[in-house]
Amino acid sequence: MKPRQSSRIASLTLAVLLLATACSRLPRNSKTLFVMVPKLVGIPYFNSARDGASQEASRLGLHFFYTGPTAADASLQVDVIAGLLARHPAVLAVSCDDANALTPVLRRARRYGIPVLTWDADAQPDARDWFVSQVEDETLGRHVMDVLAEQLGGRGQYAIITGSLTASNLNAWLFWMKKQQQEKYPEMQLVAVVPGNDDQQQSFVQAQSLLQAYPNLRGFIGNSSAAPPAIARAIEQAGLSGQIAMAGLSTPNLMRHYIENKTVKTITLWDPGKLGKLTAAVAAMMLRHETPHDGMDVPGVGQIRVFPETRKIVMGSPLDFTRENISQYWF
Amino acid sequence: MTSSSPASLEKLVNSQSKFTKRIMELRLSGNLQPGVVTLLVLFFCIYASYRSGDFWSALNWQLLVQPLAEAGLVSLGMMFVIASGGIDLSVGAIVGVAAVTAGIAAQHKLPVQAIEAAALAAGMLCGAFNGLLIGVLRLSSILVTLGSMILFSGVALALSNGNSFAGFPDGLLWWNDAALLGIPVEFFLFLAIAAVAAVLLHYTLWGHYVIAIGSNRVAARYSGYPVALTLFGVYTLQGLLCGTTGILLVARLASARADMGQGLMLMAIAAVVLGGAPIVGGAASVIATLVGVAAFYIVQDGLLLLDVPPFVQYALTSAMLLVAVAAGNLLRGSREDRQ
Numbered sequence: 001m002k003p004r005q006s007s008r009i010a011s012l013t014l015a016v017l018l019l020a021t022a023c024s025r026l027p028r029n030s031k032t033l034f035v036m037v038p039k040l041v042g043i044p045y046f047n048s049a050r051d052g053a054s055q056e057a058s059r060l061g062l063h064f065f066y067t068g069p070t071a072a073d074a075s076l077q078v079d080v081i082a083g084l085l086a087r088h089p090a091v092l093a094v095s096c097d098d099a100n101a102l103t104p105v106l107r108r109a110r111r112y113g114i115p116v117l118t119w120d121a122d123a124q125p126d127a128r129d130w131f132v133s134q135v136e137d138e139t140l141g142r143h144v145m146d147v148l149a150e151q152l153g154g155r156g157q158y159a160i161i162t163g164s165l166t167a168s169n170l171n172a173w174l175f176w177m178k179k180q181q182q183e184k185y186p187e188m189q190l191v192a193v194v195p196g197n198d199d200q201q202q203s204f205v206q207a208q209s210l211l212q213a214y215p216n217l218r219g220f221i222g223n224s225s226a227a228p229p230a231i232a233r234a235i236e237q238a239g240l241s242g243q244i245a246m247a248g249l250s251t252p253n254l255m256r257h258y259i260e261n262k263t264v265k266t267i268t269l270w271d272p273g274k275l276g277k278l279t280a281a282v283a284a285m286m287l288r289h290e291t292p293h294d295g296m297d298v299p300g301v302g303q304i305r306v307f308p309e310t311r312k313i314v315m316g317s318p319l320d321f322t323r324e325n326i327s328q329y330w331f
Numbered sequence: 332m333t334s335s336s337p338a339s340l341e342k343l344v345n346s347q348s349k350f351t352k353r354i355m356e357l358r359l360s361g362n363l364q365p366g367v368v369t370l371l372v373l374f375f376c377i378y379a380s381y382r383s384g385d386f387w388s389a390l391n392w393q394l395l396v397q398p399l400a401e402a403g404l405v406s407l408g409m410m411f412v413i414a415s416g417g418i419d420l421s422v423g424a425i426v427g428v429a430a431v432t433a434g435i436a437a438q439h440k441l442p443v444q445a446i447e448a449a450a451l452a453a454g455m456l457c458g459a460f461n462g463l464l465i466g467v468l469r470l471s472s473i474l475v476t477l478g479s480m481i482l483f484s485g486v487a488l489a490l491s492n493g494n495s496f497a498g499f500p501d502g503l504l505w506w507n508d509a510a511l512l513g514i515p516v517e518f519f520l521f522l523a524i525a526a527v528a529a530v531l532l533h534y535t536l537w538g539h540y541v542i543a544i545g546s547n548r549v550a551a552r553y554s555g556y557p558v559a560l561t562l563f564g565v566y567t568l569q570g571l572l573c574g575t576t577g578i579l580l581v582a583r584l585a586s587a588r589a590d591m592g593q594g595l596m597l598m599a600i601a602a603v604v605l606g607g608a609p610i611v612g613g614a615a616s617v618i619a620t621l622v623g624v625a626a627f628y629i630v631q632d633g634l635l636l637l638d639v640p641p642f643v644q645y646a647l648t649s650a651m652l653l654v655a656v657a658a659g660n661l662l663r664g665s666r667e668d669r670q
Contacts, residue, residue: 103585
């Protein structure tokens with residue numbers, strides 16, 4: 001088929017558009033625009049963070065804008081951020097889907113003079129000004145072990161179901177869990193660490209086979225948000241509710257059923273709403289050219305820890321969800 | 332069209348002014364859809380620049396043309412595939428294979444040219460595999476590529492073990508950083524390849540065969556056209572273009588992952604269709620494909636600048652696709668009118 005007249009008109013207009021682009025003016029600087037990008041939009045965890053950040057941002061007089069990809073896909077997230085750079089936000093905060101893939105576009109943002117924060121999940125250190133982290137790996141790992149040990153009275157066999165064996169954040173938490181047990185609970189015995197690959201069905205099968213393989217097993221740790229509900233289901237189906245203890249990291253929505261029916265006593269995570277608040281507060285500090293300092297008190301968040309050499313801000317302690325407080329959280 | 336008989340249609344045409352006659356000719360002759368899409372996008376651009384001062388900023392367009400170029404390359408390949416009467420569902424997976432291959436090559440500290448060659452070769456190999464099954468063994472393209480989509484993403488996942496590669500040499504990242512007159516080189520590469528594609532389509536025997544096969548495969552075979560070889564070439568070219576996209580994506584993200592090309596398959600098919608190419612094959616236009624892919628990215632980017640929430644962006648973009656396809660078809664008139 002030969003190119004038609006209409007196609008020629010189309011190409012001409014396209015060429016004019018591109019020409020017009022080349023001689024257009026530079027981006028305008030919006031002085032209070034705070035843009036927050038989650039790994040993906042439309043899931044309760046990030047909605048919760050958005051609500052916290054939006055509240056705090058309007059209190060501090062920032063113009064808040066929240067957007068992101070509709071699927072957890074690093075290249076989609078990069079496209080969204082590239083589109084946002086044209087607005088020249090006053091501060092950009094990103095929860096990175098992939099530390100490596102997000103690094104070039106964040107570096108570019110910094111080159112354009114946009115202050116960059118990472119929150120929830122970090123990029124390479126040179127691609128951002130500050131990393132706003134929820135909880136330190138050490139605190140979180142040790143805390144989860146304490147929760148399990150308390151239920152077990154400090155003795156007995158336990159197993160860990162993690163996400164994937166290569167996830168760096170999960171492995172860091174795992175390291176501190178084991179260390180805490182070795183240091184403080186010598187009478188407890190770790191029998192196995194198995195991957196559930198962030199999949200509820202796989203985690204469920206792993207939990208079932210662990211229950212069969214180790215008849216003296218007294219406790220579980222679920223070290224990725226898909227593992228605890230799967231373990232709880234396995235315990236419930238085996239009729240062992242109340243006899244097998246469990247601790248781990250998951251969201252209240254995934255665990256609500258098992259906590260309300262007493263299969264599980266406590267599940268641990270952090271409050272994403274608070275994390276959002278803190279991110280907005282740090283963004284406001286950057287606009288005022290202030291540096292956060294260790295031990296400072298952030299309204300609605302509490303005392304934060306600041307590590308100037310790694311440019312890292314830590315929100316604080318983990319949050320335990322129990323029958324008493326789980327109804328207050330929705331994510 | 333209404334149920335007018337040929338005679339009354341002729342009378343109608345004669346009674347029209349010169350301008351409407353011209354429109355009539357266009358309607359009877361072919362494809363108005365790129366024009367419709369361009370008009371829609373132009374209206375959108377006027378609106379977007381009225382609402383957002385950032386829309387016409389140089390920075391916006393510099394950042395916009397990079398993902399556009401990547402999707403554009405896959406769309407050009409898809410244009411040939413669709414023109415030949417087929418479909419390729421495996422393009423995203425091939426991009427993943429090429430990216431992961433580049434990652435492995437970079438891990439072995441190979442020079443930049445070797446990394447690029449490895450990624451291109453991997454893409455071509457995947458395409459040739461499709462071409463062999465579809466062209467030579469005469470299997471259905473939708474079934475073959477559905478299977479190879481899963482196969483290729485499995486291969487990419489297995490090769491990378493699900494991890495992301497980093498640490499690419501600066502020579503490869505050059506594709507992301509380099510710009511000429513403020514326009515990213517990626518975009519120039521895309522335009523150059525588009526020009527080559529236009530030459531292939533309009534001025535080579537192969538291009539003629541592709542269209543002929545798409546119009547009527549059986550007739551093409553009985554006319555003695557090399558159907559198997561032509562189709563093998565179509566899918567191999569698609570693989571090569573996916574390999575190129577893989578390299579550009581790796582450069583832009585400074586990393587490689589198996590799931591990198593995820594969204595590209597639907598985008599490429601939509602871009603070709605938005606340009607007005609019939610999904611059953613037998614016709615193609617490079618410019619219409621460019622218009623299709625550019626429309627998608629311009630509108631999506633504009634909506635982002637206009638503070639439109641992400642889910643609504645998708646709804647509006649797809650609404651544009653439907654409006655354009657409907658308008659293009661209505662204006663074109665029915666098949667009988669054209670004959």
